[in-house]
Amino acid sequence: MDFKTFSFVILAVILAPIAGGLLAGIDRRLTAWFQGRFGPPILQPFYDVIKLLGKDRQVVNYWQIFCVHIYLISAVLCVALFAMQADLLMIFFVMTIGAVFMVVGAMAVPSPYSQLGAQRELIQMLTYEPLLIIVFVGIYLVTGSFKIDDILTYERPIFLMLPLLYLVLTFALTIKLRKSPFDISTSHHAHQEVVRGVLTEYSGPYLAILEIAHWYEIVLILAICGLFWSTSWIGLVVLLALTYMAEIIIDNVTPRMTWKWMLTYVWAVGISLSFFNMALLYAKSL
Amino acid sequence: MGFFQELLHKSRMKSPWLIHFDCGSCNGCDIEVLACLTPVYDVERFGVLNIGNPKHADILVVSGTVNPRNAKVLKNIYDQMPEPKAVIAIGACGTSGGVFREAYNVLGGVDKVIPVDVYVPGCPSKPEAIIDGVVLALEKLKVRQPEKNTEPLVADLKKAREFYENREERQVTG
Numbered sequence: 001m002d003f004k005t006f007s008f009v010i011l012a013v014i015l016a017p018i019a020g021g022l023l024a025g026i027d028r029r030l031t032a033w034f035q036g037r038f039g040p041p042i043l044q045p046f047y048d049v050i051k052l053l054g055k056d057r058q059v060v061n062y063w064q065i066f067c068v069h070i071y072l073i074s075a076v077l078c079v080a081l082f083a084m085q086a087d088l089l090m091i092f093f094v095m096t097i098g099a100v101f102m103v104v105g106a107m108a109v110p111s112p113y114s115q116l117g118a119q120r121e122l123i124q125m126l127t128y129e130p131l132l133i134i135v136f137v138g139i140y141l142v143t144g145s146f147k148i149d150d151i152l153t154y155e156r157p158i159f160l161m162l163p164l165l166y167l168v169l170t171f172a173l174t175i176k177l178r179k180s181p182f183d184i185s186t187s188h189h190a191h192q193e194v195v196r197g198v199l200t201e202y203s204g205p206y207l208a209i210l211e212i213a214h215w216y217e218i219v220l221i222l223a224i225c226g227l228f229w230s231t232s233w234i235g236l237v238v239l240l241a242l243t244y245m246a247e248i249i250i251d252n253v254t255p256r257m258t259w260k261w262m263l264t265y266v267w268a269v270g271i272s273l274s275f276f277n278m279a280l281l282y283a284k285s286l
Numbered sequence: 287m288g289f290f291q292e293l294l295h296k297s298r299m300k301s302p303w304l305i306h307f308d309c310g311s312c313n314g315c316d317i318e319v320l321a322c323l324t325p326v327y328d329v330e331r332f333g334v335l336n337i338g339n340p341k342h343a344d345i346l347v348v349s350g351t352v353n354p355r356n357a358k359v360l361k362n363i364y365d366q367m368p369e370p371k372a373v374i375a376i377g378a379c380g381t382s383g384g385v386f387r388e389a390y391n392v393l394g395g396v397d398k399v400i401p402v403d404v405y406v407p408g409c410p411s412k413p414e415a416i417i418d419g420v421v422l423a424l425e426k427l428k429v430r431q432p433e434k435n436t437e438p439l440v441a442d443l444k445k446a447r448e449f450y451e452n453r454e455e456r457q458v459t460g
Contacts (some may be wrong), residue, residue, distance in 0.1 A: 028330075037325035040333045041300075047333060050297035051344075056368035058341065060446050062439070111451065192338030203341035205369050 005084055012083035013076055020215025021045040023222075027248060031189060034252045036268035045211070052208035060201060067105030068206045068213075074098025075216035082223055085149040088136045092129075092232070095220070098213070099125055102198065109201040110237045117197030120185035123259045127182075128172040131270040135172070138165040138274065139227070141281060152230050159228040159239065161284075166228050168270045172242060175266075176221050179251040184259050193256065295428050298344070298370070301333040302424055304316050305343035306365070309360055309396065311350030314410035315377035319347060322413045329417060340366040345423050346400075346417075349376040351383045352393045365398045370405045370430045372423040376416060381405045 025042035032039025059065060074097050081091050097119055099121075106118035140146050142161050143154045151158070171182075177189040186197030194200075204212055222240055229235040256267075308316050308423055322329045337343050340363045352360060364373070374398040378384035383394030396402050402425050406419035 030327075032330065035325060037328040038331050040330055044301065044333050047297040047300040048303075050293060051301045054294045054298065055344075055370070057367045057439075059439075059443070060368075060450075062443060191335055196337070196339040196342065199342075200339055201341065256401060 001084070002026070008175040009080045009083045012079050016079045016219040017212050017215045019106050020212075020218045021049070023218065023244070024215065027188075027244075030245075031252060040075050041189060045215075047212050049208045052211070053205050055204035057205060058203050059206070060111075063108035064105045064206060067101040067108070068202065070101040071098045071105075072209050072213040072216075073099070075220070078220050080222075082148065082220060085147065085152070088139070088146045088148060088151075088224075091220070092132060092136065095217070096125070096129065096251050098217075102210070106198045106201065111201055113195040113200040114198065116194055116237070117185045117200060119257055120194075121198045122265060124175050124182065124185055127263050128175045130276070131168050131266070132172050134270070134274045135165050135169045138162050138277060138281075141278065148227070151227055155231070157229040157231045157235060161227065161281060162277055164273040164280075166225070168273050169225060169228075169247070171266050171270055173221050173225060174247060174250070175262075176217060179247055179249060181250075181254040181257040182262050183256055184262060187256060189251065190256065199234050292391050298427055299424050301343050302349050302420060302427075303335050303337040304420070305337060305340050305363070306347045306349075307360060307363055309348055309350035309352045309356050309380070310392075311377065311379055314407075315349035315380070318410045319349065319416060320411050322416055325340050325416065327413045329420070332413045332417075332420075334420065340364075341368065342455050343367055344371055344427065345420065346371065346373045347376060347420075348373065348396045348400075349380050351379040351386050351389075352396055352399055353391045354393065355397045355458060357393060358456075360396070360399050370381065370427050372430075374404045374406060374416075374419050375402045376406045376408075376411050376419070378407060378409045380389055381407055384409065 022042060022045075024045040025040070028044060029042060031040040074094050078095050078098070081087075081094065094162070103118045103121050103125075106114045106121070109115075135145060139158060139162070142158055145151060147197060170286045175182045178186060180187070180190075183190065186199045187193045199207065199210065222244075225243055226236050226240055229239045271277050306316065320336075321327060322334075329344055335460070342369075346364060346367060348360065364371075371397065375381050379386065380396045383392050386392045387394050393399065404423045406415050406417045412421075416458050
C-alpha cells in the first residue's frame, strides 16, 4: 500500500466521525426548523458523546462490551476499506458483521425491550441487505467492476443510468439512518419507542462507542450514495445534500410503520424498481 | 488533564437527558413537563432530550405523590440510572405530598424514597419553573464528584446475575 492510499485511510478514519457528528447536528437543527423551533447547537452530538463517555459503567453481561467494540472495529474497517478503494462486496460483508454483533449484544441481555429491538433490527437487516446487493450488481452491470477504483474511473455519472437503483439505495439509507417510516428497532428522533429498542441495555461509554460507530456507518452509506455521481465534486455535493434533505423531510412527514409493512413494501417496491432499471439498461444497450 | 475535566463538565451541562416518571400524579405536572418540549418553550435548544430509558438518562423528573406500590418502582428506576445523576421533584405533590399528604395511601413526597436535589413547587409547575429547575440540577451535576464504581467487573457481573435470578421474590404485582 503506497503512501498516498495510507494517508487517505488515516484521514478518512480520523475525519469520518467528525463529519458524521456534524451531520447529525445539522440533521437535528434542520428537523427543528421544519418543526417550527430552534434546535440544539450543531456540536450537540459531540457534547452527548463526551457526556456519555464520562458516565459510570453499568453492564449486565460482558458480551455487551465485546459486541460494542466489534461493531466499532467493523465500522472503522469499512470506512478504511472504502478509502483504500477496495471491493464493494467486501465492504458489504464487513458492515454486516458489525451490525450482527450489535444485535448479538442486545440479545445477550434478558430484557424484553432489548430482545424485541434485536429481533426487529434483524428484520431491518433482512429488508435492506438484498437490496444493497442488487444495487452493487447494478453498478457492476454499468461499470463492469465491483472495485471502487474502477468505478471511479467511469466517465459518466452512474446516476444517469441507474436512477431507480438510486431510489432503492435511499431505502437502505433510510433504514440505516433509523428514520421514519423505517425506524422499527430504534428511532433516531423518537426517543421512547419500545423504551429504546435495540439500544436499551447499552449505557454510558458503550452507548457513546455505538454512537461513534453509527457516525462511521452513516459516512460509509453516504459515500456509497456518492459513488453515483463521482465525476464532479459539485454534482456529488448537490446529490448528497438533496438526498439527505429528502430523508429529513420524509422523516418529519411519515409515521413509524410496522415491520410487516416495511418488509413487504420495501421488498416489493425495491425489487420492482431494480427490475425496471435493469430492463432499461438492456433496452438502451440494444 | 484539566482540559479534559473542563470538557467533560461542559458536556454534562450541555447535554442533560431526562427521564420523566409519574408517581401517581393527576398528570397536570406531566403535561407541563411535556409542554417544555413543544416549540413554545423548546428545551431541545439546550440539548435536553426526553429519553425514556433510565440507563441512558442523567436527570430523573418525578411528579406525583408517592404511594407504597410505586415507591418500589421509583427506587428501581433510580437505581438503574448510572452516576452522575440528579433528581427533580415537580409540583406540590412531588415536593411534599401536596393536599393529599394526609391520605392513607400516600407516602408524602419523592424525598421519602430517593434523595432529591431540586424541588419545583407549583400546581401545576409552570414550564419556565421546570426549566429553571433543570438548570439548577445541572449546576449540581457539574460540581458533583460521584464515587467511582471501584468494584471489579467480574464481581459486578456476578451481582447482576444473582439479581436476575432473584427476580421472582422482588415482583410487585401478582
